[in-house]
Amino acid sequence: MTKEGLANGDVRRTWFYAKTDIACDDVRLRRLRDTARDEAVRRAPVIETAARSLLAMDQIDVTPAPRQGTFHLVHIVRGSMPPLVVRSSRPDVMDPDHTLNIEAVLAPHLASARVPHASVRAVAVGTKRVVPFDLAIQDMAPGEALCDLPEIVCECPDLLRSVGQVMRDLHAIEGGGGGPVCLQTGDDEGLRGLHRDWRDYMMLNLEAHVAGCRAIGAITSGQSEAILEIFTDHAAVCVDVPMRLLHGDLGNHNIFVQNNAVVALIDWEDALIGDPAFDVAMWLTFHPPRRYAAFLQGYGPAAQDDGFRLRCALSFLRIALSKTVHRHRFAYPDLPGRQPAYERIHRGMIAVKRVLAGAKGALFA
Known part of the structure:
Protein backbone atom coordinates (compact mmCIF):
# COMPACT_ATOMS: atom_id res chain seq x y z
CA MET A 1 0.00 0.00 0.00
CA PRO A 142 -17.13 -17.99 17.92
CA GLY A 143 -19.62 -17.65 20.73
CA GLU A 144 -22.21 -14.90 20.91
CA ALA A 145 -22.01 -11.12 21.03
CA LEU A 146 -22.65 -9.82 24.53
CA CYS A 147 -25.31 -7.48 23.18
CA ASP A 148 -27.34 -10.49 22.01
CA LEU A 149 -27.43 -12.11 25.45
CA PRO A 150 -29.74 -11.31 28.37
CA GLU A 151 -28.68 -8.26 30.36
CA ILE A 152 -28.13 -10.43 33.43
CA VAL A 153 -25.17 -12.10 31.68
CA CYS A 154 -23.25 -8.82 31.91
CA GLU A 155 -23.54 -8.99 35.70
CA CYS A 156 -21.47 -12.19 35.93
CA PRO A 157 -18.21 -11.41 37.82
CA ASP A 158 -16.26 -14.15 36.01
CA LEU A 159 -17.23 -12.70 32.64
CA LEU A 160 -16.39 -9.15 33.69
CA ARG A 161 -13.00 -10.31 34.94
CA SER A 162 -12.42 -12.09 31.62
CA VAL A 163 -13.08 -8.84 29.73
CA GLY A 164 -10.55 -7.07 31.94
CA GLN A 165 -7.96 -9.81 31.45
CA VAL A 166 -8.29 -9.76 27.66
CA MET A 167 -7.96 -5.98 27.64
CA ARG A 168 -4.82 -6.25 29.78
CA ASP A 169 -3.36 -8.75 27.28
CA LEU A 170 -4.22 -6.40 24.41
CA HIS A 171 -2.43 -3.56 26.15
CA ALA A 172 0.81 -5.52 26.16
CA ILE A 173 1.15 -4.69 22.43
CA GLU A 174 3.39 -1.63 22.12
CA GLY A 175 3.25 1.16 19.55
CA GLY A 176 4.51 4.65 18.78
CA GLY A 177 3.00 8.01 17.93
CA GLY A 178 -0.66 8.31 18.89
CA GLY A 179 -4.19 8.13 17.55
CA PRO A 180 -5.66 6.02 14.72
CA VAL A 181 -3.43 3.14 13.66
CA CYS A 182 -1.30 3.93 10.64
CA LEU A 183 -2.01 1.42 7.88
CA GLN A 184 1.23 1.95 5.99
CA THR A 185 3.87 -0.09 7.82
CA GLY A 186 6.70 -2.24 6.57
CA ASP A 187 7.11 -5.87 7.54
CA ASP A 188 9.68 -5.04 10.22
CA GLU A 189 7.98 -1.90 11.54
CA GLY A 190 5.91 -1.75 14.69
CA LEU A 191 2.49 -0.21 15.00
CA ARG A 192 2.22 3.58 14.93
CA GLY A 193 -0.52 6.15 15.35
CA LEU A 194 -1.12 8.93 12.84
CA HIS A 195 -0.38 11.72 15.34
CA ARG A 196 2.85 12.86 16.95
CA ASP A 197 1.78 11.81 20.45
CA TRP A 198 -1.22 10.97 22.60
CA ARG A 199 -1.82 14.54 23.76
CA ASP A 200 -2.27 15.67 20.16
CA TYR A 201 -4.98 13.05 19.73
CA MET A 202 -6.74 13.77 23.05
CA MET A 203 -6.97 17.48 22.24
CA LEU A 204 -8.12 16.90 18.64
CA ASN A 205 -11.49 18.58 17.98
CA LEU A 206 -11.98 19.13 21.72
CA GLU A 207 -13.27 22.69 21.37
CA ALA A 208 -15.68 21.65 18.61
CA HIS A 209 -17.05 18.79 20.71
CA VAL A 210 -17.50 21.04 23.75
CA ALA A 211 -19.25 23.64 21.59
CA GLY A 212 -21.48 20.94 20.11
CA CYS A 213 -22.49 19.70 23.55
CA ARG A 214 -23.24 23.25 24.67
CA ALA A 215 -25.30 23.95 21.53
CA ILE A 216 -27.65 21.01 22.19
CA GLY A 217 -28.04 21.82 25.88
CA ALA A 218 -26.01 18.89 27.23
CA ILE A 219 -23.79 21.30 29.19
CA THR A 220 -24.01 24.93 30.25
CA SER A 221 -21.68 27.73 29.19
CA GLY A 222 -20.06 27.59 32.61
CA GLN A 223 -19.51 23.85 32.34
CA SER A 224 -18.03 24.20 28.87
CA GLU A 225 -15.49 26.71 30.18
CA ALA A 226 -14.67 24.43 33.11
CA ILE A 227 -14.14 21.44 30.80
CA LEU A 228 -11.78 23.35 28.51
CA GLU A 229 -9.88 24.55 31.57
CA ILE A 230 -9.55 20.97 32.86
CA PHE A 231 -7.94 19.80 29.63
CA THR A 232 -5.75 22.90 29.29
CA ASP A 233 -4.44 22.47 32.82
CA HIS A 234 -3.91 18.69 32.69
CA ALA A 235 -3.15 17.84 29.05
CA ALA A 236 0.49 17.31 30.04
CA VAL A 237 -0.40 14.04 31.78
CA CYS A 238 -1.17 12.63 28.32
CA VAL A 239 2.41 13.04 27.10
CA ASP A 240 4.55 10.59 29.06
CA VAL A 241 2.26 7.56 28.97
CA PRO A 242 2.78 3.96 27.83
CA MET A 243 1.76 3.73 24.17
CA ARG A 244 -0.18 0.57 23.47
CA LEU A 245 -2.64 -0.87 20.98
CA LEU A 246 -6.21 0.03 21.95
CA HIS A 247 -9.38 -1.44 20.50
CA GLY A 248 -11.15 1.92 20.66
CA ASP A 249 -14.76 0.69 20.80
CA LEU A 250 -15.19 -2.20 23.24
CA GLY A 251 -18.94 -2.13 23.61
CA ASN A 252 -20.95 -5.31 24.02
CA HIS A 253 -21.52 -5.46 20.26
CA ASN A 254 -17.80 -6.07 19.72
CA ILE A 255 -17.18 -8.63 22.49
CA PHE A 256 -18.00 -12.29 21.84
CA VAL A 257 -18.25 -14.69 24.76
CA GLN A 258 -18.70 -18.37 25.52
CA ASN A 259 -18.99 -20.05 28.95
CA ASN A 260 -18.48 -16.73 30.76
CA ALA A 261 -15.21 -16.01 28.95
CA VAL A 262 -14.24 -13.72 26.09
CA VAL A 263 -13.52 -15.69 22.91
CA ALA A 264 -13.19 -12.87 20.35
CA LEU A 265 -12.93 -9.11 19.96
CA ILE A 266 -14.23 -7.90 16.59
CA ASP A 267 -14.48 -4.73 14.48
CA TRP A 268 -11.14 -2.99 15.00
CA GLU A 269 -11.86 -0.05 12.68
CA ASP A 270 -11.49 2.46 15.56
CA ALA A 271 -8.19 0.97 16.80
CA LEU A 272 -5.73 3.43 18.28
CA ILE A 273 -2.19 3.65 19.53
CA GLY A 274 -2.47 5.33 22.88
CA ASP A 275 -2.89 5.32 26.63
CA PRO A 276 -4.37 2.08 28.03
CA ALA A 277 -6.44 4.20 30.42
CA PHE A 278 -8.46 5.37 27.41
CA ASP A 279 -9.60 1.85 26.48
CA VAL A 280 -10.50 1.19 30.11
CA ALA A 281 -12.49 4.43 30.23
CA MET A 282 -14.22 3.59 26.95
CA TRP A 283 -15.42 0.28 28.42
CA LEU A 284 -16.61 2.04 31.57
CA THR A 285 -18.79 4.43 29.52
CA PHE A 286 -20.79 1.44 28.24
CA HIS A 287 -21.62 0.04 31.69
CA PRO A 288 -23.13 0.98 35.07
CA PRO A 289 -20.72 1.40 38.01
CA ARG A 290 -21.81 -1.84 39.70
CA ARG A 291 -19.88 -3.77 37.02
CA TYR A 292 -16.63 -1.86 37.38
CA ALA A 293 -15.02 -3.68 40.33
CA ALA A 294 -14.93 -7.15 38.74
CA PHE A 295 -13.75 -5.74 35.40
CA LEU A 296 -10.94 -3.75 37.05
CA GLN A 297 -9.99 -6.78 39.14
CA GLY A 298 -9.48 -8.69 35.89
CA TYR A 299 -7.51 -5.83 34.38
CA GLY A 300 -5.08 -5.84 37.29
CA PRO A 301 -3.28 -3.46 39.65
CA ALA A 302 -2.20 -0.98 36.94
CA ALA A 303 -5.69 0.55 37.05
CA GLN A 304 -5.23 1.51 40.72
CA ASP A 305 -2.24 3.77 40.10
CA ASP A 306 -3.00 7.45 40.82
CA GLY A 307 -1.68 8.58 37.43
CA PHE A 308 -3.74 5.94 35.65
CA ARG A 309 -6.85 6.99 37.60
CA LEU A 310 -6.46 10.63 36.56
CA ARG A 311 -5.91 9.71 32.92
CA CYS A 312 -8.88 7.34 33.07
CA ALA A 313 -11.13 10.10 34.43
CA LEU A 314 -9.90 12.55 31.78
CA SER A 315 -10.45 9.92 29.09
CA PHE A 316 -13.96 9.18 30.37
CA LEU A 317 -14.81 12.88 30.14
CA ARG A 318 -13.23 13.23 26.69
CA ILE A 319 -15.10 10.17 25.37
CA ALA A 320 -18.38 11.36 26.88
CA LEU A 321 -18.11 14.66 25.01
CA SER A 322 -17.47 12.88 21.73
CA LYS A 323 -20.23 10.32 22.29
CA THR A 324 -22.76 13.05 23.05
CA VAL A 325 -22.06 14.74 19.71
CA HIS A 326 -22.08 11.35 17.98
CA ARG A 327 -25.47 10.41 19.43
CA HIS A 328 -26.93 13.77 18.44
CA ARG A 329 -25.66 13.50 14.87
CA PHE A 330 -27.28 10.08 14.47
CA ALA A 331 -30.39 11.03 16.50
CA TYR A 332 -29.99 8.06 18.84
CA PRO A 333 -32.65 8.15 21.57
CA ASP A 334 -31.85 7.54 25.23
CA LEU A 335 -32.95 4.12 26.46
CA PRO A 336 -36.15 4.05 28.54
CA GLY A 337 -35.56 4.02 32.27
CA ARG A 338 -31.95 5.17 32.01
CA GLN A 339 -30.27 8.50 32.59
CA PRO A 340 -29.67 10.66 29.51
CA ALA A 341 -26.41 9.65 27.83
CA TYR A 342 -24.97 13.15 28.26
CA GLU A 343 -24.95 12.56 32.04
CA ARG A 344 -21.65 10.78 31.39
CA ILE A 345 -20.11 14.22 30.84
CA HIS A 346 -21.09 15.27 34.34
CA ARG A 347 -19.85 11.97 35.81
CA GLY A 348 -16.53 12.50 34.05
CA MET A 349 -16.15 16.00 35.45
CA ILE A 350 -16.89 14.76 38.97
CA ALA A 351 -14.38 11.91 38.60
CA VAL A 352 -11.61 14.28 37.49
CA LYS A 353 -12.28 16.54 40.47
CA ARG A 354 -12.26 13.54 42.85
CA VAL A 355 -8.86 12.36 41.64
CA LEU A 356 -7.37 15.85 41.77
CA ALA A 357 -8.67 16.18 45.34
CA GLY A 358 -6.82 12.99 46.29
CA ALA A 359 -9.93 10.86 46.81
CA LYS A 360 -9.44 7.10 46.90
CA GLY A 361 -11.87 4.33 46.13
CA ALA A 362 -14.29 4.17 43.22
CA LEU A 363 -13.92 6.93 40.64
CA PHE A 364 -17.51 6.83 39.47
CA ALA A 365 -20.62 6.70 41.61
Whole structure:
Protein backbone atom coordinates (compact mmCIF):
# COMPACT_ATOMS: atom_id res chain seq x y z
CA MET A 1 0.00 0.00 0.00
CA THR A 2 1.62 3.28 -1.09
CA LYS A 3 1.43 6.52 0.80
CA GLU A 4 -0.25 8.12 -2.20
CA GLY A 5 -2.87 5.39 -2.20
CA LEU A 6 -3.70 5.85 1.48
CA ALA A 7 -6.05 8.79 0.97
CA ASN A 8 -8.23 7.83 3.89
CA GLY A 9 -5.24 7.86 6.23
CA ASP A 10 -5.11 11.63 5.96
CA VAL A 11 -8.84 11.83 6.61
CA ARG A 12 -8.51 9.77 9.79
CA ARG A 13 -6.02 12.32 11.11
CA THR A 14 -8.96 14.71 11.40
CA TRP A 15 -11.11 12.32 13.45
CA PHE A 16 -11.21 11.90 17.19
CA TYR A 17 -13.95 9.36 16.53
CA ALA A 18 -15.22 8.62 13.04
CA LYS A 19 -18.93 8.72 13.88
CA THR A 20 -18.49 12.06 15.64
CA ASP A 21 -16.22 13.80 13.16
CA ILE A 22 -16.77 12.36 9.69
CA ALA A 23 -17.51 15.05 7.11
CA CYS A 24 -20.97 13.86 6.18
CA ASP A 25 -24.36 15.54 6.36
CA ASP A 26 -26.27 14.60 9.53
CA VAL A 27 -29.40 13.79 7.53
CA ARG A 28 -27.44 11.25 5.49
CA LEU A 29 -25.87 9.79 8.63
CA ARG A 30 -29.30 9.27 10.16
CA ARG A 31 -30.51 7.53 7.00
CA LEU A 32 -27.66 4.99 7.11
CA ARG A 33 -29.37 3.01 9.84
CA ASP A 34 -32.77 3.14 8.11
CA THR A 35 -31.48 2.03 4.72
CA ALA A 36 -28.87 -0.55 5.77
CA ARG A 37 -31.11 -3.60 5.74
CA ASP A 38 -32.60 -2.97 2.29
CA GLU A 39 -29.22 -2.10 0.83
CA ALA A 40 -27.71 -5.28 2.31
CA VAL A 41 -30.46 -7.37 0.68
CA ARG A 42 -29.80 -5.75 -2.70
CA ARG A 43 -26.05 -6.22 -2.34
CA ALA A 44 -26.16 -9.93 -1.39
CA PRO A 45 -25.79 -11.29 -4.99
CA VAL A 46 -22.76 -9.05 -5.56
CA ILE A 47 -21.21 -10.20 -2.28
CA GLU A 48 -21.71 -13.78 -3.45
CA THR A 49 -19.82 -13.01 -6.67
CA ALA A 50 -17.00 -11.39 -4.69
CA ALA A 51 -16.70 -14.30 -2.26
CA ARG A 52 -16.55 -16.80 -5.10
CA SER A 53 -13.83 -14.77 -6.82
CA LEU A 54 -11.66 -13.95 -3.81
CA LEU A 55 -11.90 -17.30 -2.03
CA ALA A 56 -12.44 -19.67 -4.98
CA MET A 57 -15.60 -20.97 -3.36
CA ASP A 58 -18.38 -22.70 -5.30
CA GLN A 59 -21.40 -23.74 -3.27
CA ILE A 60 -22.14 -20.81 -0.99
CA ASP A 61 -25.12 -19.01 0.44
CA VAL A 62 -24.95 -15.30 1.25
CA THR A 63 -27.42 -13.57 3.55
CA PRO A 64 -27.48 -10.16 5.25
CA ALA A 65 -26.44 -10.34 8.91
CA PRO A 66 -29.20 -9.74 11.46
CA ARG A 67 -27.38 -6.65 12.71
CA GLN A 68 -25.85 -4.21 10.23
CA GLY A 69 -22.97 -1.84 10.88
CA THR A 70 -23.02 1.94 10.72
CA PHE A 71 -20.53 2.54 7.93
CA HIS A 72 -20.36 -1.07 6.72
CA LEU A 73 -22.89 -3.57 5.44
CA VAL A 74 -22.49 -7.06 6.90
CA HIS A 75 -23.20 -10.41 5.24
CA ILE A 76 -22.83 -14.03 6.35
CA VAL A 77 -21.33 -16.55 3.91
CA ARG A 78 -22.08 -20.22 4.47
CA GLY A 79 -20.70 -23.06 2.38
CA SER A 80 -18.25 -25.93 2.62
CA MET A 81 -16.18 -24.23 5.33
CA PRO A 82 -17.15 -22.60 8.65
CA PRO A 83 -19.24 -19.43 8.23
CA LEU A 84 -17.53 -16.23 7.15
CA VAL A 85 -18.42 -12.57 7.66
CA VAL A 86 -18.13 -10.02 4.86
CA ARG A 87 -18.01 -6.33 5.77
CA SER A 88 -18.37 -3.98 2.81
CA SER A 89 -18.16 -0.23 2.44
CA ARG A 90 -20.79 2.34 1.68
CA PRO A 91 -19.02 4.41 -0.98
CA ASP A 92 -21.28 7.43 -0.48
CA VAL A 93 -19.75 7.76 3.00
CA MET A 94 -16.11 6.65 2.53
CA ASP A 95 -14.43 5.87 -0.77
CA PRO A 96 -11.98 4.24 -0.63
CA ASP A 97 -12.60 2.80 2.84
CA HIS A 98 -9.17 1.93 4.18
CA THR A 99 -10.57 1.13 7.63
CA LEU A 100 -11.35 -2.30 6.17
CA ASN A 101 -7.58 -2.95 6.06
CA ILE A 102 -7.10 -2.54 9.80
CA GLU A 103 -7.77 -6.13 10.90
CA ALA A 104 -5.20 -7.43 8.42
CA VAL A 105 -2.59 -4.97 9.72
CA LEU A 106 -3.28 -5.88 13.35
CA ALA A 107 -3.66 -9.65 12.93
CA PRO A 108 -0.01 -10.70 13.50
CA HIS A 109 0.27 -8.45 16.56
CA LEU A 110 -2.97 -9.77 18.05
CA ALA A 111 -1.91 -13.34 17.40
CA SER A 112 1.48 -12.86 19.07
CA ALA A 113 -0.20 -11.45 22.19
CA ARG A 114 -2.86 -14.19 22.11
CA VAL A 115 -5.68 -11.67 21.92
CA PRO A 116 -8.73 -13.54 20.58
CA HIS A 117 -9.89 -12.17 17.24
CA ALA A 118 -11.43 -13.26 13.94
CA SER A 119 -8.92 -14.27 11.25
CA VAL A 120 -8.87 -12.33 7.97
CA ARG A 121 -9.39 -14.33 4.77
CA ALA A 122 -9.32 -11.61 2.09
CA VAL A 123 -9.36 -7.83 1.68
CA ALA A 124 -10.16 -5.81 -1.45
CA VAL A 125 -9.80 -2.06 -0.90
CA GLY A 126 -9.35 0.65 -3.50
CA THR A 127 -9.12 -1.65 -6.50
CA LYS A 128 -12.78 -2.04 -7.59
CA ARG A 129 -11.43 -5.10 -9.41
CA VAL A 130 -14.09 -7.46 -8.13
CA VAL A 131 -16.98 -5.27 -6.98
CA PRO A 132 -17.75 -1.51 -6.99
CA PHE A 133 -17.08 -1.15 -3.26
CA ASP A 134 -14.45 -2.19 -0.71
CA LEU A 135 -14.73 -5.29 1.44
CA ALA A 136 -13.04 -7.56 3.96
CA ILE A 137 -13.79 -11.24 4.57
CA GLN A 138 -13.15 -12.80 7.99
CA ASP A 139 -13.96 -15.90 9.96
CA MET A 140 -17.15 -15.63 11.96
CA ALA A 141 -16.36 -15.06 15.62
CA PRO A 142 -17.13 -17.99 17.92
CA GLY A 143 -19.62 -17.65 20.73
CA GLU A 144 -22.21 -14.90 20.91
CA ALA A 145 -22.01 -11.12 21.03
CA LEU A 146 -22.65 -9.82 24.53
CA CYS A 147 -25.31 -7.48 23.18
CA ASP A 148 -27.34 -10.49 22.01
CA LEU A 149 -27.43 -12.11 25.45
CA PRO A 150 -29.74 -11.31 28.37
CA GLU A 151 -28.68 -8.26 30.36
CA ILE A 152 -28.13 -10.43 33.43
CA VAL A 153 -25.17 -12.10 31.68
CA CYS A 154 -23.25 -8.82 31.91
CA GLU A 155 -23.54 -8.99 35.70
CA CYS A 156 -21.47 -12.19 35.93
CA PRO A 157 -18.21 -11.41 37.82
CA ASP A 158 -16.26 -14.15 36.01
CA LEU A 159 -17.23 -12.70 32.64
CA LEU A 160 -16.39 -9.15 33.69
CA ARG A 161 -13.00 -10.31 34.94
CA SER A 162 -12.42 -12.09 31.62
CA VAL A 163 -13.08 -8.84 29.73
CA GLY A 164 -10.55 -7.07 31.94
CA GLN A 165 -7.96 -9.81 31.45
CA VAL A 166 -8.29 -9.76 27.66
CA MET A 167 -7.96 -5.98 27.64
CA ARG A 168 -4.82 -6.25 29.78
CA ASP A 169 -3.36 -8.75 27.28
CA LEU A 170 -4.22 -6.40 24.41
CA HIS A 171 -2.43 -3.56 26.15
CA ALA A 172 0.81 -5.52 26.16
CA ILE A 173 1.15 -4.69 22.43
CA GLU A 174 3.39 -1.63 22.12
CA GLY A 175 3.25 1.16 19.55
CA GLY A 176 4.51 4.65 18.78
CA GLY A 177 3.00 8.01 17.93
CA GLY A 178 -0.66 8.31 18.89
CA GLY A 179 -4.19 8.13 17.55
CA PRO A 180 -5.66 6.02 14.72
CA VAL A 181 -3.43 3.14 13.66
CA CYS A 182 -1.30 3.93 10.64
CA LEU A 183 -2.01 1.42 7.88
CA GLN A 184 1.23 1.95 5.99
CA THR A 185 3.87 -0.09 7.82
CA GLY A 186 6.70 -2.24 6.57
CA ASP A 187 7.11 -5.87 7.54
CA ASP A 188 9.68 -5.04 10.22
CA GLU A 189 7.98 -1.90 11.54
CA GLY A 190 5.91 -1.75 14.69
CA LEU A 191 2.49 -0.21 15.00
CA ARG A 192 2.22 3.58 14.93
CA GLY A 193 -0.52 6.15 15.35
CA LEU A 194 -1.12 8.93 12.84
CA HIS A 195 -0.38 11.72 15.34
CA ARG A 196 2.85 12.86 16.95
CA ASP A 197 1.78 11.81 20.45
CA TRP A 198 -1.22 10.97 22.60
CA ARG A 199 -1.82 14.54 23.76
CA ASP A 200 -2.27 15.67 20.16
CA TYR A 201 -4.98 13.05 19.73
CA MET A 202 -6.74 13.77 23.05
CA MET A 203 -6.97 17.48 22.24
CA LEU A 204 -8.12 16.90 18.64
CA ASN A 205 -11.49 18.58 17.98
CA LEU A 206 -11.98 19.13 21.72
CA GLU A 207 -13.27 22.69 21.37
CA ALA A 208 -15.68 21.65 18.61
CA HIS A 209 -17.05 18.79 20.71
CA VAL A 210 -17.50 21.04 23.75
CA ALA A 211 -19.25 23.64 21.59
CA GLY A 212 -21.48 20.94 20.11
CA CYS A 213 -22.49 19.70 23.55
CA ARG A 214 -23.24 23.25 24.67
CA ALA A 215 -25.30 23.95 21.53
CA ILE A 216 -27.65 21.01 22.19
CA GLY A 217 -28.04 21.82 25.88
CA ALA A 218 -26.01 18.89 27.23
CA ILE A 219 -23.79 21.30 29.19
CA THR A 220 -24.01 24.93 30.25
CA SER A 221 -21.68 27.73 29.19
CA GLY A 222 -20.06 27.59 32.61
CA GLN A 223 -19.51 23.85 32.34
CA SER A 224 -18.03 24.20 28.87
CA GLU A 225 -15.49 26.71 30.18
CA ALA A 226 -14.67 24.43 33.11
CA ILE A 227 -14.14 21.44 30.80
CA LEU A 228 -11.78 23.35 28.51
CA GLU A 229 -9.88 24.55 31.57
CA ILE A 230 -9.55 20.97 32.86
CA PHE A 231 -7.94 19.80 29.63
CA THR A 232 -5.75 22.90 29.29
CA ASP A 233 -4.44 22.47 32.82
CA HIS A 234 -3.91 18.69 32.69
CA ALA A 235 -3.15 17.84 29.05
CA ALA A 236 0.49 17.31 30.04
CA VAL A 237 -0.40 14.04 31.78
CA CYS A 238 -1.17 12.63 28.32
CA VAL A 239 2.41 13.04 27.10
CA ASP A 240 4.55 10.59 29.06
CA VAL A 241 2.26 7.56 28.97
CA PRO A 242 2.78 3.96 27.83
CA MET A 243 1.76 3.73 24.17
CA ARG A 244 -0.18 0.57 23.47
CA LEU A 245 -2.64 -0.87 20.98
CA LEU A 246 -6.21 0.03 21.95
CA HIS A 247 -9.38 -1.44 20.50
CA GLY A 248 -11.15 1.92 20.66
CA ASP A 249 -14.76 0.69 20.80
CA LEU A 250 -15.19 -2.20 23.24
CA GLY A 251 -18.94 -2.13 23.61
CA ASN A 252 -20.95 -5.31 24.02
CA HIS A 253 -21.52 -5.46 20.26
CA ASN A 254 -17.80 -6.07 19.72
CA ILE A 255 -17.18 -8.63 22.49
CA PHE A 256 -18.00 -12.29 21.84
CA VAL A 257 -18.25 -14.69 24.76
CA GLN A 258 -18.70 -18.37 25.52
CA ASN A 259 -18.99 -20.05 28.95
CA ASN A 260 -18.48 -16.73 30.76
CA ALA A 261 -15.21 -16.01 28.95
CA VAL A 262 -14.24 -13.72 26.09
CA VAL A 263 -13.52 -15.69 22.91
CA ALA A 264 -13.19 -12.87 20.35
CA LEU A 265 -12.93 -9.11 19.96
CA ILE A 266 -14.23 -7.90 16.59
CA ASP A 267 -14.48 -4.73 14.48
CA TRP A 268 -11.14 -2.99 15.00
CA GLU A 269 -11.86 -0.05 12.68
CA ASP A 270 -11.49 2.46 15.56
CA ALA A 271 -8.19 0.97 16.80
CA LEU A 272 -5.73 3.43 18.28
CA ILE A 273 -2.19 3.65 19.53
CA GLY A 274 -2.47 5.33 22.88
CA ASP A 275 -2.89 5.32 26.63
CA PRO A 276 -4.37 2.08 28.03
CA ALA A 277 -6.44 4.20 30.42
CA PHE A 278 -8.46 5.37 27.41
CA ASP A 279 -9.60 1.85 26.48
CA VAL A 280 -10.50 1.19 30.11
CA ALA A 281 -12.49 4.43 30.23
CA MET A 282 -14.22 3.59 26.95
CA TRP A 283 -15.42 0.28 28.42
CA LEU A 284 -16.61 2.04 31.57
CA THR A 285 -18.79 4.43 29.52
CA PHE A 286 -20.79 1.44 28.24
CA HIS A 287 -21.62 0.04 31.69
CA PRO A 288 -23.13 0.98 35.07
CA PRO A 289 -20.72 1.40 38.01
CA ARG A 290 -21.81 -1.84 39.70
CA ARG A 291 -19.88 -3.77 37.02
CA TYR A 292 -16.63 -1.86 37.38
CA ALA A 293 -15.02 -3.68 40.33
CA ALA A 294 -14.93 -7.15 38.74
CA PHE A 295 -13.75 -5.74 35.40
CA LEU A 296 -10.94 -3.75 37.05
CA GLN A 297 -9.99 -6.78 39.14
CA GLY A 298 -9.48 -8.69 35.89
CA TYR A 299 -7.51 -5.83 34.38
CA GLY A 300 -5.08 -5.84 37.29
CA PRO A 301 -3.28 -3.46 39.65
CA ALA A 302 -2.20 -0.98 36.94
CA ALA A 303 -5.69 0.55 37.05
CA GLN A 304 -5.23 1.51 40.72
CA ASP A 305 -2.24 3.77 40.10
CA ASP A 306 -3.00 7.45 40.82
CA GLY A 307 -1.68 8.58 37.43
CA PHE A 308 -3.74 5.94 35.65
CA ARG A 309 -6.85 6.99 37.60
CA LEU A 310 -6.46 10.63 36.56
CA ARG A 311 -5.91 9.71 32.92
CA CYS A 312 -8.88 7.34 33.07
CA ALA A 313 -11.13 10.10 34.43
CA LEU A 314 -9.90 12.55 31.78
CA SER A 315 -10.45 9.92 29.09
CA PHE A 316 -13.96 9.18 30.37
CA LEU A 317 -14.81 12.88 30.14
CA ARG A 318 -13.23 13.23 26.69
CA ILE A 319 -15.10 10.17 25.37
CA ALA A 320 -18.38 11.36 26.88
CA LEU A 321 -18.11 14.66 25.01
CA SER A 322 -17.47 12.88 21.73
CA LYS A 323 -20.23 10.32 22.29
CA THR A 324 -22.76 13.05 23.05
CA VAL A 325 -22.06 14.74 19.71
CA HIS A 326 -22.08 11.35 17.98
CA ARG A 327 -25.47 10.41 19.43
CA HIS A 328 -26.93 13.77 18.44
CA ARG A 329 -25.66 13.50 14.87
CA PHE A 330 -27.28 10.08 14.47
CA ALA A 331 -30.39 11.03 16.50
CA TYR A 332 -29.99 8.06 18.84
CA PRO A 333 -32.65 8.15 21.57
CA ASP A 334 -31.85 7.54 25.23
CA LEU A 335 -32.95 4.12 26.46
CA PRO A 336 -36.15 4.05 28.54
CA GLY A 337 -35.56 4.02 32.27
CA ARG A 338 -31.95 5.17 32.01
CA GLN A 339 -30.27 8.50 32.59
CA PRO A 340 -29.67 10.66 29.51
CA ALA A 341 -26.41 9.65 27.83
CA TYR A 342 -24.97 13.15 28.26
CA GLU A 343 -24.95 12.56 32.04
CA ARG A 344 -21.65 10.78 31.39
CA ILE A 345 -20.11 14.22 30.84
CA HIS A 346 -21.09 15.27 34.34
CA ARG A 347 -19.85 11.97 35.81
CA GLY A 348 -16.53 12.50 34.05
CA MET A 349 -16.15 16.00 35.45
CA ILE A 350 -16.89 14.76 38.97
CA ALA A 351 -14.38 11.91 38.60
CA VAL A 352 -11.61 14.28 37.49
CA LYS A 353 -12.28 16.54 40.47
CA ARG A 354 -12.26 13.54 42.85
CA VAL A 355 -8.86 12.36 41.64
CA LEU A 356 -7.37 15.85 41.77
CA ALA A 357 -8.67 16.18 45.34
CA GLY A 358 -6.82 12.99 46.29
CA ALA A 359 -9.93 10.86 46.81
CA LYS A 360 -9.44 7.10 46.90
CA GLY A 361 -11.87 4.33 46.13
CA ALA A 362 -14.29 4.17 43.22
CA LEU A 363 -13.92 6.93 40.64
CA PHE A 364 -17.51 6.83 39.47
CA ALA A 365 -20.62 6.70 41.61
